[in-house]
Amino acid sequence: MGVLAAASELLELSTKLHKLIPPRSGDIDRTMELREQRLRHLLRYASEKSPFHRRRLQGIDLETCHIEDLPTLSKSEMMANLDDVFTDRSLRREDIEAFISDHANLGVYFKGKYALCHTSGSQGQPALVVQDKHAIITSFAAQFARGNKVKRKFLPHIGRLVNPARMVIITQRPGFYPSSTFFNYFPRVAEPYIKLQRMSVFDPIEEIVQRLNDFQPTFITGYTSSLEYLVREQEAGRLRLREGGKLEQMNSMSEPLPAAVAERIENAFGVHVTNSYSMAECMALSCGCPVCRGSHLNSDLAILEIVDANNRPVPKGTPGSKVLLTNLYNLVQPIIRYEIDDIVTMSATPCACGNLLPLIESVGGRAKDQLWIEINGRSRDLPIYVFLAALDNETNLAEHQILQTGINTFVLRAAAQPGKALSVERLRSYVHQSLASEGIADVVNLEIELVERILPDKSGKVSRAKNLYGPAPDDGEPAPGNSSRVIA
Incomplete structure (x- = not known):
């Protein structure tokens, strides 16, 4: 990085740090004004630059409409129209997928200015997310400025050198x-x-x-x-x-x-x-509270609607069926009323820590059983993300489910998007690469099943990870058997 570029980045980071210090009582109205200004700018920009959003927003008065007047956006809809979603008309999905397929590009800005990532796929289908350097700096500034003790440690000053x-x-x-x-x-x-x-x-x-x-x-x-x-x-x-x-x-x-x-x-x-509660589509969504178990919504950077199954808002203190996310700072890939199937509850009372930003009281999400493996006679957790990191490479994927069926034995069930096809060999290669990068490729035994769809459980949700075998034993105890300890 050149001297001028470094100086410009430091100035932008420092300026945003200052502007993102948590609002005091007299600043909360200004915070809401900023949210409104950013929403209107996002809508105008998306309508002008993105063919996909131009079609969606046609006929809506973007200067006076309420957030509820705007159409919702599903992950599958966004991915099916991704090239038209981008406001930079030079961006192409196939180029992005080729770029992230090479791990030598980790930390490298695509086209010199865009940060790339894919979602975890924890809700089924993975998605690609593109944001520019300004959005990335905004995410860091929000965490540094509003992260309780983090802000005092991370604000650049001579003592920290x-x-x-x-x-x-x-x-x-x-x-x-x-x-x-x-x-x-x-x-x-x-x-x-x-x-x-x-x-x-x-x-x-x-x-x-x-x-x-x-x-x-x-x-x-x-x-x-x-x-x-x-x-x-x-x-x-x-x-x-x-x-x-x-x-x-x-x-x-x-x-x-x-x-x-x-x-x-x-x-x-x-x-x-x-x-902290965040996701690829909005990494600056919230910052963990220093007092309670919740996190504070950065309401000047994002709008988070807690709604029921029919997209109607639920009262504070009541869990929703899903959330609708609007990212106010990513103009490259506008994300407006984006559906995420997380069960979120907003606090009905002010937070005891004194932070005036809204408090996300709890996040349920889909239930996931704990997966585990045994290495050298000792059991240890197996985060589902080792599978998700592999599946994110397969953007034809619509649904997946990981089943633990024995000690170090797992089944991957995968369903393709309509009109698309999946390859068992390709999926196995992706998972093997992910396992190998963690040094456990020789530990995990994997079977892959291609299915038309994955049915929800009694709650109406699809569990992405299910342990059909049993909990991990305490160190030194024998592993569970296939009888009464099986989880239905």
């Missing part, structure tokens, strides 16, 4: 999935202020423990299951982060954070664990 913050990310190997993409494009101008280490959930636990003990991070972000794994090491005395006295905050992402699990993490490490 001498004593940089230390952050550890525990996910999968780097890829184009959302949580990795966020750090793939980590602003280089912020690097002097933050020492960042990335670890895989499939690294040998002895190696993770050693690296953490040596590094003594101030912040740890990871899947809930990976944080639980660290708890066991801390409680056993092998991990010594609480004793080091440097750790200030932990953050759970991508998986639900049950209250009992959060309490155990906090008891083990003596710090608060926050819970």
Whole structure:
């Protein structure tokens, strides 16, 4: 990066950090004004630049309409019309797919200016998301400015050059999935202020423990299951982060954070664990609350409608059937009233922390059974994301389901989009590559079934991961058998 480009990026990051400091009581009206201005600009820009949105918004007064007057957008509809969704008319889906198929492009801006990622596919079909550098910097600025202790540590200043913050990310190997993409494009101008280490959930636990003990991070972000794994090491005395006295905050992402699990993490490490709600389509959606288990909606950057099955708003304090997301800062790929099948509840009362931004009280999402594998006689969690990272490469996929049927034995059920075809060999190759990158390709036995559709369970939802075998044994205990411990 040249000197002028670095100076420009630092100025933009610093300016956005200042503007995104959480609003005080006198600023909340201004926050709503900004949201309104950004919504109108988004609608005008999308209608002018995107053929797809021009057709959808035709006949609507974009200056006076309410958000409820706008049509909703499904993932399948967006993907089927992706080339026409983009406001940059030079963007093509086939070029993007070719670019992300090469992991040498991780952290590289497509066409020199676009950050690429694919959704986790946790709701069935994966999707591609494109945003420019300005949107990426907005996502970082929101986290840095509104992330409780994070903001005091990450705001660039001279003291941080001498004593940089230390952050550890525990996910999968780097890829184009959302949580990795966020750090793939980590602003280089912020690097002097933050020492960042990335670890895989499939690294040998002895190696993770050693690296953490040596590094003594101030912040740890990871899947809930990976944080639980660290708890066991801390409680056993092998991990010594609480004793080091440097750790200030932990953050759970991508998986639900049950209250009992959060309490155990906090008891083990003596710090608060926050819970962020975001997705590839809007990585700056919320920031974890420093007091409670919820997260604060960045309502000046996104509109999140909590609705029932018929898209009618539900009262605060009541779980919705899904959400409708409008991203106000990504103008390259306008996402307007985008349907996401997450069960979200907004708090009916102000948050005790004093933050005036709306509080997302809880996120249910689809239920997923815990998957696990056995390595060298010890059981460990198997995050569904190791499969999703593989399936995201197959954009002809409409539905999928992962079944655990035995020790280290799994079945992938996959259904194609209408008019499309899937290949067992190609799917197997994608999954093998993902497993191999984590060093467990020789551990997992996989069968692949191509089906026409995947039926929902009694709740009306499709469970993307189901354990049909049984829970993981405690270390040293025999694995469960195929009798009464089978989960129906």
